[in-house]
Each structure stands twice: as structure tokens, then as C-alpha cells.
Amino acid sequence: MSELRALMREDDDTASTGSEDPDAEDRATVTTVTFGDLDIVTQEATHAFGASGADQSGNVVWGAARVLAERIGGERFAGATVVELGCGCAVPAVVAARRGAARVVATDASQAVLRRAARTASLNDAGVETRVFDWDELEGLRREADVVLCADCVYSEGAAPLLQKAILHIAKPGASVYVCCKSGRRGVAAFWESMADAMEEVEAKEEGDHVLKVYRSKGRGQLLDELAAKRGELADCRACMVGLKDDLRTMAVTMEADMQRLLGALSAAAAGQADARIRALEAERRVAELEAEAARLDAEAAADHPS
The missing domain is CATH 3.40.50.150 (Vaccinia Virus protein VP39)
Structure with a gap:
């Protein structure tokens, strides 16, 4: 004032x-x-x-x-x-x-x-x-x-x-x-x-x-037209939201399938790595056995032919 x-x-x-x-x-x-x-x-x-x-x-x-x-x-x-x-x-x-x-x-x-x-x-x-x-x-x-x-x-x-x-x-x-x-x-x-x-x-x-x-x-007609336009915009917005929800649902399903495939691939890779490790251990064991057998044969030969 x-x-x-x-x-x-x-x-x-x-x-x-x-x-x-x-x-x-x-x-x-x-x-x-x-x-x-x-x-x-x-x-x-x-x-x-x-x-x-x-x-x-x-x-x-x-x-x-x-x-x-x-x-x-x-x-x-x-x-x-x-x-x-x-x-x-x-x-x-x-x-x-x-x-x-x-x-x-x-x-x-x-x-x-x-x-x-x-x-x-x-x-x-x-x-x-x-x-x-x-x-x-x-x-x-x-x-x-x-x-x-x-x-x-x-x-x-x-x-x-x-x-x-x-x-x-x-x-x-x-x-x-x-x-x-x-x-x-x-x-x-x-x-x-x-x-x-x-x-x-x-x-x-x-x-x-x-x-x-x-x-x-x-005027009343103009206000009604604006109201109708706003309602149309709202309906379009709702339709967009429904479409967006459908898209999100599809994306979720796709992501779930991709995740399952990835997990399967990781599991297969892990299983392959385990098999390779087992084979490597088996090969190491076999080499050790062969080396032991060779040493035994060398010892026997030495006993049969003393110098």
C-alpha cells in the first residue's frame, strides 16, 4: 500500500x-x-x-x-x-x-x-x-x-x-x-x-x-473447443503411455531371454574350463607315471649290466 x-x-x-x-x-x-x-x-x-x-x-x-x-x-x-x-x-x-x-x-x-x-x-x-x-x-x-x-x-x-x-x-x-x-x-x-x-x-x-x-x-464455444482439444491431448497421452508400457514389457521379456542366454553361455564356458582343467590334471598324472616307469626301467637295466 x-x-x-x-x-x-x-x-x-x-x-x-x-x-x-x-x-x-x-x-x-x-x-x-x-x-x-x-x-x-x-x-x-x-x-x-x-x-x-x-x-x-x-x-x-x-x-x-x-x-x-x-x-x-x-x-x-x-x-x-x-x-x-x-x-x-x-x-x-x-x-x-x-x-x-x-x-x-x-x-x-x-x-x-x-x-x-x-x-x-x-x-x-x-x-x-x-x-x-x-x-x-x-x-x-x-x-x-x-x-x-x-x-x-x-x-x-x-x-x-x-x-x-x-x-x-x-x-x-x-x-x-x-x-x-x-x-x-x-x-x-x-x-x-x-x-x-x-x-x-x-x-x-x-x-x-x-x-x-x-x-x-x-466464449463458451471457444472454451469447449479448448476443453475438447485438451481431452484429445490427454487421450493421445494415455495412448502413448499404453504403447510405452507395451514397449517396456517387450523390452523386459527380451532382456530376460538375453539374460538366460548369457547365463547359459557363462555356464557352458565354466563347464568347459572345468573339463579342460580335469584333462590337464590327468595329463600331468600320466606324465608322472611315465617318468616313474622310465626310472624303474633304468634301474633294472643298471642292475643287469653292472659296469
Whole structure:
């Protein structure tokens, strides 16, 4: 949160220098802003961060919210369920409600921010629900949104994957996702890259130092096709495993036969070596006998013919 506060302070062109009234950040300014042909009344904090350092960043209508509200000001959301993530003052949510959405839910992690969002909705007679929604926990709203709105929700490398998970959690198949981010902020480039892999990008434009992109989540048919493809891959994998098991079984049988032949050959070789040893011993014994017989004959001859 301290990182977000620092980034927001950089963006707050009216931030207090410390010499103003210390309660200035708690004051609110009521203004009317036109988006398309809609006049939207906003009540926001005078400063995002005042002299006392109180965090009013969720009570300021930031540039990305204005760009997003302007983009959807000409849309028609008749019958749609619209969810805004990290809503702040919820101006885009109010615009969606005024554009005919059947249900609009403004979400944020802060109850205090949601009170300001409810006030914005009340000032505009817009039917907007407010709801605490933590991107870490993702409780509720599972695949409920036909339209997802996000303005200035990426402010660090860590926020990018959390926002994407939240979008994928709440978006119905075929949902439209509108995201506006300030250019150059940490995590934004990585977020755009990851979203390109997760959804179809159908629109992208620059508005000053902001980039607005519109995505389409994968439709039911596309999801079913992907599921069928995954099942096909799984079936192929199983077939490969069966074939591999058969190959291993054949290899085991072959190795067993080869082992038996090797053992037979070793046994035959050992038997041959034993026979050769026996024959050698027999030959040595026979030589000894012949030598003894020759010695006896020599002795007899010497006795018969004394010198």
C-alpha cells in the first residue's frame, strides 16, 4: 500500500505542500463531468494526500477513470451485469448504470472507498451495488460479469497478476473487459502481455499518458473447443503411455531371454574350463607315471649290466 500511496502522490497535481489547512484532504468538491451525452455528478476529495498525510487516493477521480468513463459513455449495456474492480469513486460504474446495465457492482478492498462510491451513485440516481472484493481471496462474483471495468488498477509488478486473476475470476465467457492504465507504470507492460495470452484484444488506444484496451474473454464455444482439444491431448497421452508400457514389457521379456542366454553361455564356458582343467590334471598324472616307469626301467637295466 505504501507503494501505491507514493505513486498516487506523484499523480496528485494538487497535493498539499503542508502550508494549507491540515483538514483540506477531508473536504470534498462536487463537480459535474460530461461523458458522451451523460452528465455525471462527482464528489471527490480536494487532495489525494493533504497536509496531514491522510490517504484519500480512493476518493479522487483519477485520469484513467475519466478516460474509461468517456470510452463507455457511448456504449449500451442493456441487460448486462457490470463489475468495476478497484472502483474508487466508481464513476465508470455509474456511467454503466446510466447506460442501461441491469446490474452494476462497484468493488474495492476498502469500506471507506465504497462509501464514497455509494455517494457517487446516489448523487446520480444510479443503481450501483457496492461490495468488498479482495483480489487475494476472490470470494464471490464467480463468472458473473458480462462487462468488467478497471481503471488505474495496476500500480506495481505485484498488482498485475492479481488483477488478471480477478478479471478471469469474475468474467463470463464472452465478456467485454475494459482496462485503462497510466503508461510507464511498473507492472503495466507485463499486465498487457499476460492479458494478450489470456483474452482476445479487440481495441487499443492512447489518450494522453493513458492506454485503454478492450478485451473479449473466451466464449463458451471457444472454451469447449479448448476443453475438447485438451481431452484429445490427454487421450493421445494415455495412448502413448499404453504403447510405452507395451514397449517396456517387450523390452523386459527380451532382456530376460538375453539374460538366460548369457547365463547359459557363462555356464557352458565354466563347464568347459572345468573339463579342460580335469584333462590337464590327468595329463600331468600320466606324465608322472611315465617318468616313474622310465626310472624303474633304468634301474633294472643298471642292475643287469653292472659296469
